[in-house]
Amino acid sequence: MEIKSFAKINLGLEIVRRLKNGYHEIRTIFQSIDLYDVLKFSEIKEREIILIGNERSIPWDHTNLIYKTAQLLKDYFGVNRGIKIEVKKNIPPGKGLGGGSSNSAMTFLALKKIWNLPIEKSVLVSLAKDLGADIPYFFYGGTALGLKRGDEIHPIDYENSYYILLILPDFSISTNEIYRKWDELVLTSKNKESKIYSFLRDKNFGSLKNELEEAVFRLYPELGNIKKELLEKGAVTAMISGSGSSVFGIYFDREKIKRAKRNFDNKGFKCIIVSPVSREKYWSENNVIAGV
Numbered sequence: 001m002e003i004k005s006f007a008k009i010n011l012g013l014e015i016v017r018r019l020k021n022g023y024h025e026i027r028t029i030f031q032s033i034d035l036y037d038v039l040k041f042s043e044i045k046e047r048e049i050i051l052i053g054n055e056r057s058i059p060w061d062h063t064n065l066i067y068k069t070a071q072l073l074k075d076y077f078g079v080n081r082g083i084k085i086e087v088k089k090n091i092p093p094g095k096g097l098g099g100g101s102s103n104s105a106m107t108f109l110a111l112k113k114i115w116n117l118p119i120e121k122s123v124l125v126s127l128a129k130d131l132g133a134d135i136p137y138f139f140y141g142g143t144a145l146g147l148k149r150g151d152e153i154h155p156i157d158y159e160n161s162y163y164i165l166l167i168l169p170d171f172s173i174s175t176n177e178i179y180r181k182w183d184e185l186v187l188t189s190k191n192k193e194s195k196i197y198s199f200l201r202d203k204n205f206g207s208l209k210n211e212l213e214e215a216v217f218r219l220y221p222e223l224g225n226i227k228k229e230l231l232e233k234g235a236v237t238a239m240i241s242g243s244g245s246s247v248f249g250i251y252f253d254r255e256k257i258k259r260a261k262r263n264f265d266n267k268g269f270k271c272i273i274v275s276p277v278s279r280e281k282y283w284s285e286n287n288v289i290a291g292v
Contacts, residue, residue: 004036007099009241040085049074053088055093069108076127134150164249173244182211229263230249234257235251
């Protein structure tokens, strides 16, 4: 079985409050984009999990989220069959694009089918939450509102007729580092009108904001400069995705986004033009596991 594992961006992110357990309650809008890894699953005679991948910066061992997912399912259901998982990475790690979480979700779904596991989607989501807050979103895809830790998902029907210029800096960012910095700054959206709920009402991209940006820009001011330049080059909005380090700009004009890309290309930035992926396309591209 070979499947696509799509990346995401966050169309806005708000911190509601810091929880007693150290995590944070957030509001965010997830959006699938047409940048994806390819995962190939092959059954093997041995009862082990074999995981290999083409990205040297990622450990392809028991610490990998894909491996943890497969091991969790083996332990939970007492599976005594083996699996070989080969990963072609296109989603760069540490950029706030959800590659690891997406890979985990697709592994849950693929192994559910391959091993014929009797598991309801609600149980699958519950297991996934223990591994990572972003994973449940990838059981839905398309456009979705994420609440609580980002793991309570509410799908949204939205016309995705725009383009995204994605800037990929040559360094990664630790999510934990950014949230620690946010806590130091004592930033909060409490008692403020939610820009995300405003967007869901009027679909005005200009109202969206990622509230982690102040913490990110304190530590990585060069990302703030990228955002500023995207806006100067005609983006209707620009922000980091998740906790970074990728920065994206949204455009409605194809020629304008091409000019903006040439500008960043000429300055030596790695950047790509991507498109949002609807929920329908998200599953039609992976029809072997659609509807699971």
